[in-house]
Amino acid sequence: MECVVSLEGLASSQHGQLKYAAAFIDEHIRDIRINNNHIYIKHESAKSNEAIETQVRRLIERFSHGDFGFKENVLFEHRVDTPYQGDIIQELVEKKVIKVLEPGLFIFREPFSSLMRFLDYSFMSKIAGRFSDVKEESYPAVIHADTLNKTNHFTSFPEHIHFLTHLREDLDIIESFSQTIREAGGWKQEAPLDLNEAMPKPKFTMNPSTCYHCYEGLQNETLEGDGIIVAAISKCHRFESRNHSDFGRLLDFSMREIIFVGKPDFVKENRLRSIEYLKELAAEWNVDSMLEIANDPFFTNDFQTKASFQRNQEMKYELRLTIPHINKSIACSSVNFHSNTFGNAFNIKMGKRNAVTGCVGFGIERWAFAFLAQYGLDEAQWPAAFREQYHAWQQKSL
Structure with a gap:
């Protein structure tokens, strides 16, 4: 119908x-x-x-609902007549560079996998490396539901959440589950299983955003000086239903973030620096792109209020790269200012006041998809600066 x-x-x-x-x-x-x-x-x-x-x-x-006057503003544009106009996803599948397991869930092979590693190396060396005393951290792919609750993710983005659970620690349940699977001839979606009885309420979810673990790790701490800068990359997971068929909207993806936690001026100044570094990189690599004011896709009835507040306070910027084949752009990086939202939630102190936070994020797979959508797999067509840096990195990586 x-x-x-x-x-x-x-x-x-x-x-x-x-x-x-x-x-x-x-x-x-x-x-x-x-x-x-x-x-x-x-x-x-x-x-x-x-x-x-x-x-x-x-x-x-x-x-x-309501007229909140979204503030539209493009901060930066770098327009390029790129040489590739084809369907890069179809080409990557045909050449077996990617294997589509289902919409939004891919296996990445060479050269895409190398391009992802090069991009992350570049974001660390060309952007994170320009800040002094960056601390690099490593995070798990799962996050405690109590931690996610403190970020208001359950109420702002409930549709995204991948819950993580297990069979109850009960010998009868475990053996019954195994026997049911065996009798059904293996795991099947329609197998007669009562998972509500077999599994407890989830204690963990898959992590939807890299920076949440940073704030969790600083909970109840008092920071010294003006603040800290943390760099981390982790696998993130967001369920987005049929939207996974959209270009670049993945179920499982890699998010590199540079996170600022500290006094308001410290966070704001470093956030502005990251914007300049991001603009310089887009121009240096000659990618067709624009940086604009944006908002998170809140899945709540107060969407307009939250989104308008973000836009009018310029709390979120997105660097969008053009996908010529579909004549649209996708957000590949975001630069965010959270005020004291997470400082309050996790009791992170700067002296007697709660810290403010901000971050700049890089979707590694999205950057790779968008770059190839503009320049294709033929390295001879790549921008000279990008090609030279990629080859230098390959030599260094041998």
């Missing part, structure tokens, strides 16, 4: 947010598109079209 709903009254700037959120209306939605100010939703749900439409209108109300 197909449900069609008019978007009259919803600003075009919110169409993308609506399309993203609509994927979570029902697990049997198969396709979503927006055309001629209407949203078209194909589904195999037991719900009627009227029920689907009611849910869509709930979302339209969420994203159109």
Whole structure:
């Protein structure tokens, strides 16, 4: 079936947010598109079209409620006529450079895997390395639910969360589970298993953001001087339903972050420096890009209030790289200022006051996808500076 709903009254700037959120209306939605100010939703749900439409209108109300005057501003543009216009995902699959396990979940092979390592090396040496006394840390891929609760992730982005649990420590449950799998001929989604009884309430989730572990590690500490700068990379996980079919929107991805924790001036000044370094790198590598004010995709009824506050206070910037084949751009880096949100949540002190925080993040796979989408796999077509630095890194890595 197909449900069609008019978007009259919803600003075009919110169409993308609506399309993203609509994927979570029902697990049997198969396709979503927006055309001629209407949203078209194909589904195999037991719900009627009227029920689907009611849910869509709930979302339209969420994203159109009130006029908060989104502040639109492009801080930087570097425009390039890039040589590659093809479907890089299709080419990478055909050449077996990537293996698609399911939408948003890939195995990366050479040369993509080397390109990812080079990009991370470059972000560390060309950006993180320009800050003094950077401390590098290593984080697990899982995070305690209590920690995630302190970041308000459960209420701001509930749709993202991958819960992590296990079979109960009960011999009867474990043996019954194993026997049921055996009788079913192996693991099957439709196997008659009562996992609610077999598994306890999750204590952990997969980590959705690198910087959360940094704040957790500083909990109840008092920092000296003006603050600290931490660099870390970790695997992050976000469930985004059918949106994983969008270019670059991964289920499992690598996020390098440079994190600032300290006094307000310390965090703000270093954040501004990171913006300049990011702009310099985009120009040096000659990637078609722009840096603009942005907001997080809050999945809450107060979306407009939160998003508008972020934009009007310029708390989030995104560096977006163009994908020529689809004539769109994707966010590959973000530069964030959190004020004292995490300092308060984790009781991180600067003297008698709670610390403020900020960070700059680099989506490693997104950078690699976007660069190849502009320049292709033929290294002869790559920008000279990027190619030379990549080859120098390869020699150093041998």
